[in-house]
Amino acid sequence: MKIKLLVFAAGLLFIAGVNTFSGLADNAFNTGDTVLFKTPENFPSPVYTFQGNPLTLNGFKLGRELFYDPILSKDRSISCANCHQQFAAFAQLDHPVSHGVDDCLGTRNTPALFNLAWQQEFMWDGGVNHIEVSPLNALTSDCEMANNLPEIVDRLKKSDKYIALFQQAFHTTDINSQLLLKALTQFTGTLISANAKYDKVMRHEEGAQFDSEEAAGYTLFKAKCAACHREPLFTDLSYRSNGLDTRSDDAGRDTITHQDADHGLFKVPSLRNVEVSGPYMHDGRFDNLAQVLEHYNAGMASPDNLDPLFKPATKPGITLSMQEQTQLTAFLKTLTDHEFLTDPAFQDTHKNNEQYE
Amino acid sequence: MKKSIFLSAIVCLLAGAITAFNTIKADSGELSLNFKHVVNGVPLKLNDNSAHYANANNDEYTVSTFKYYISNITLTTTKGKDVVIPNICFLINAADPASLKQSITGVPAGKYKGISFTIGVDSARNFAGAQTGCLDPANGMFWTWNSGYIFLKLEGYSPQSTAKLHKLTFHVGGIKRQNTLRTFSHSFNKPLQIHGNEPAAISITTDAAALFKGQNLVDFAKLNSTMGGPNAVLIADNYKNGLFSITNVQQGRYEN
Numbered sequence: 284m285k286i287k288l289l290v291f292a293a294g295l296l297f298i299a300g301v302n303t304f305s306g307l308a309d310n311a312f313n314t315g316d317t318v319l320f321k322t323p324e325n326f327p328s329p330v331y332t333f334q335g336n337p338l339t340l341n342g343f344k345l346g347r348e349l350f351y352d353p354i355l356s357k358d359r360s361i362s363c364a365n366c367h368q369q370f371a372a373f374a375q376l377d378h379p380v381s382h383g384v385d386d387c388l389g390t391r392n393t394p395a396l397f398n399l400a401w402q403q404e405f406m407w408d409g410g411v412n413h414i415e416v417s418p419l420n421a422l423t424s425d426c427e428m429a430n431n432l433p434e435i436v437d438r439l440k441k442s443d444k445y446i447a448l449f450q451q452a453f454h455t456t457d458i459n460s461q462l463l464l465k466a467l468t469q470f471t472g473t474l475i476s477a478n479a480k481y482d483k484v485m486r487h488e489e490g491a492q493f494d495s496e497e498a499a500g501y502t503l504f505k506a507k508c509a510a511c512h513r514e515p516l517f518t519d520l521s522y523r524s525n526g527l528d529t530r531s532d533d534a535g536r537d538t539i540t541h542q543d544a545d546h547g548l549f550k551v552p553s554l555r556n557v558e559v560s561g562p563y564m565h566d567g568r569f570d571n572l573a574q575v576l577e578h579y580n581a582g583m584a585s586p587d588n589l590d591p592l593f594k595p596a597t598k599p600g601i602t603l604s605m606q607e608q609t610q611l612t613a614f615l616k617t618l619t620d621h622e623f624l625t626d627p628a629f630q631d632t633h634k635n636n637e638q639y640e
Numbered sequence: 641m642k643k644s645i646f647l648s649a650i651v652c653l654l655a656g657a658i659t660a661f662n663t664i665k666a667d668s669g670e671l672s673l674n675f676k677h678v679v680n681g682v683p684l685k686l687n688d689n690s691a692h693y694a695n696a697n698n699d700e701y702t703v704s705t706f707k708y709y710i711s712n713i714t715l716t717t718t719k720g721k722d723v724v725i726p727n728i729c730f731l732i733n734a735a736d737p738a739s740l741k742q743s744i745t746g747v748p749a750g751k752y753k754g755i756s757f758t759i760g761v762d763s764a765r766n767f768a769g770a771q772t773g774c775l776d777p778a779n780g781m782f783w784t785w786n787s788g789y790i791f792l793k794l795e796g797y798s799p800q801s802t803a804k805l806h807k808l809t810f811h812v813g814g815i816k817r818q819n820t821l822r823t824f825s826h827s828f829n830k831p832l833q834i835h836g837n838e839p840a841a842i843s844i845t846t847d848a849a850a851l852f853k854g855q856n857l858v859d860f861a862k863l864n865s866t867m868g869g870p871n872a873v874l875i876a877d878n879y880k881n882g883l884f885s886i887t888n889v890q891q892g893r894y895e896n
Contacts, residue, residue: 460778
């Protein structure tokens with residue numbers, strides 16, 4: 284119990300403590316007394332810079348409160364965190380496709396949430412064009428939280444807790460959908476994962492070094508995977524086919540562009556934290572990394588728009604020997620960011636409180 | 641009579657800009673846009689099963705929802721200068737009487753030879769993240785899975801529709817790939833005068849039938865639903881001419 288309290292306090296300290304960055308980095312967004320967002324040294328500049336939504340500690344806390352609150356769903360049964368779980372890098376463990384209200388099964392695998400501030404487009408098909416509007420589909424889709432915005436805003440306006448929290452965060456009690464979305468973004472936009480072993484090696488941090496298997500895996504990765512899963516985000520954010528089906532049931536990118544050439548293309552997912560974010564692919568068809576690597580090695584279908592990178596040899600795919608698969612897996616595990624997965628700043632504060640009482 | 645600044649719940653005002661705009665009050669007046677909805681010239685009645693509206697393909701239909709955005713209202717002075725109204729947008733909803741009269745205050749006094757506006761919401765606003773006022777996604781005019789505003793929405797029923805429950809669902813929007821933004825413009829027979837405190841008023845008739853006539857024949861058995869995309873372009877190309885007509889202009893004048 285005491286230890287947990289300490290961890291929690293450390294989390295708050297983390298939030299308060301990062302202000303050591305302020306003034307130092309021009310890419311840190313100074314919120315007056317706190318900096319919650321800092322571009323990691325080995326990252327490019329973010330796309331989203333909290334313009335028009337100045338980051339504050341109270342805004343972040345409100346966003347976190349909302350993220351973990353089932354009040355947002357129609358029957359008050361499901362919060363964002365039901366599908367986006369921290370220990371799974373904010374993906375949904377063990378669920379190939381999302382699980383919404385009334386046990387409704389969606390059609391797509393819940394993606395992990397981190398480094399969203401570097402994304403211009405969201406969802407597997409890239410249909411959403413701004414981080415601030417990315418929660419809308421989940422909030423209103425019949426198969427996710429099944430609610431509507433007027434109802435949600437009404438609930439928040441009737442809650443003394445939220446009246447106070449919105450007042451603290453935005454200095455107004457006039458709650459509307461815009462402030463709800465901005466607050467959620469202050470939470471989701473600050474979910475940064477950049478402290479995996481890989482990052483420490485890249486930043487030449489004290490004592491950080493790949494072992495020989497990981498190093499061999501990294502060399503393979505750069506040769507065979509990095510064209511799409513590009514460092515340091517481990518995605519180039521493009522839409523491609525890696526040959527899951529000859530003709531995909533889910534139209535993917537075509538849903539958005541209305542171009543048959545985009546049928547069955549999906550956003551290249553980041554491979555950060557991939558060790559813990561399974562199941563894999565847009566429909567969650569693979570349970571583990573071994574199955575994924577076997578797919579690349581020998582299981583690939585050959586749709587017309589299969590990515591050209593998979594076409595050079597006699598059969599589609601990337602030939603990987605057992606040894607190479609072992610090496611690649613070892614490297615992929617260096618992308619697991621344990622600090623991020625256990626960061627108390629991103630946890631449900633209610634859970635903590637219940638444990639203390 | 642004195643009309644104070646009238647804010648309909650769904651009229652959104654760019655707070656800073658409108659205040660600046662208002663500071664020139666002495667030299668400015670009010671313009672009101674009054675909307676009336678028809679189908680082929682007959683007054684539109686929502687959810688009226690006895691209304692036998694017909695499209696150019698002779699398919700019968702009824703209308704349950706008809707709403708749309710207009711934005712970038714621009715008045716052109718007789719000297720050729722464009723005055724852009726700073727309000728971000730107006731959402732007109734046939735089911736909401738308050739939305740049918742939109743008052744714009746602080747319009748620079750003067751003589752205007754023409755008016756134009758965008759049917760929809762411009763590109764910048766479609767990519768700007770969470771917004772409020774007329775652009776609040778709570779207004780039901782925002783696609784959550786394919787971001788961007790629905791510029792115009794007509795829903796209803798047709799016996800010829802092959803969709804579930806014979807529904808018609810025409811949601812028109814999208815800019816980036818299949819562009820459905822269209823512009824309405826009109827030249828006044830006689831210059832529109834804005835000055836003093838007696839508001840000028842423009843009566844606009846919106847003809848819902850414009851979606852289904854013009855360059856593209858719409859057969860409800862084949863086309864009864866659009867959610868952006870190429871089919872929405874067909875509808876927008878139809879209504880770019882004929883959706884709006886200006887039926888009356890009342891000049892503004894000094895009260896004394």
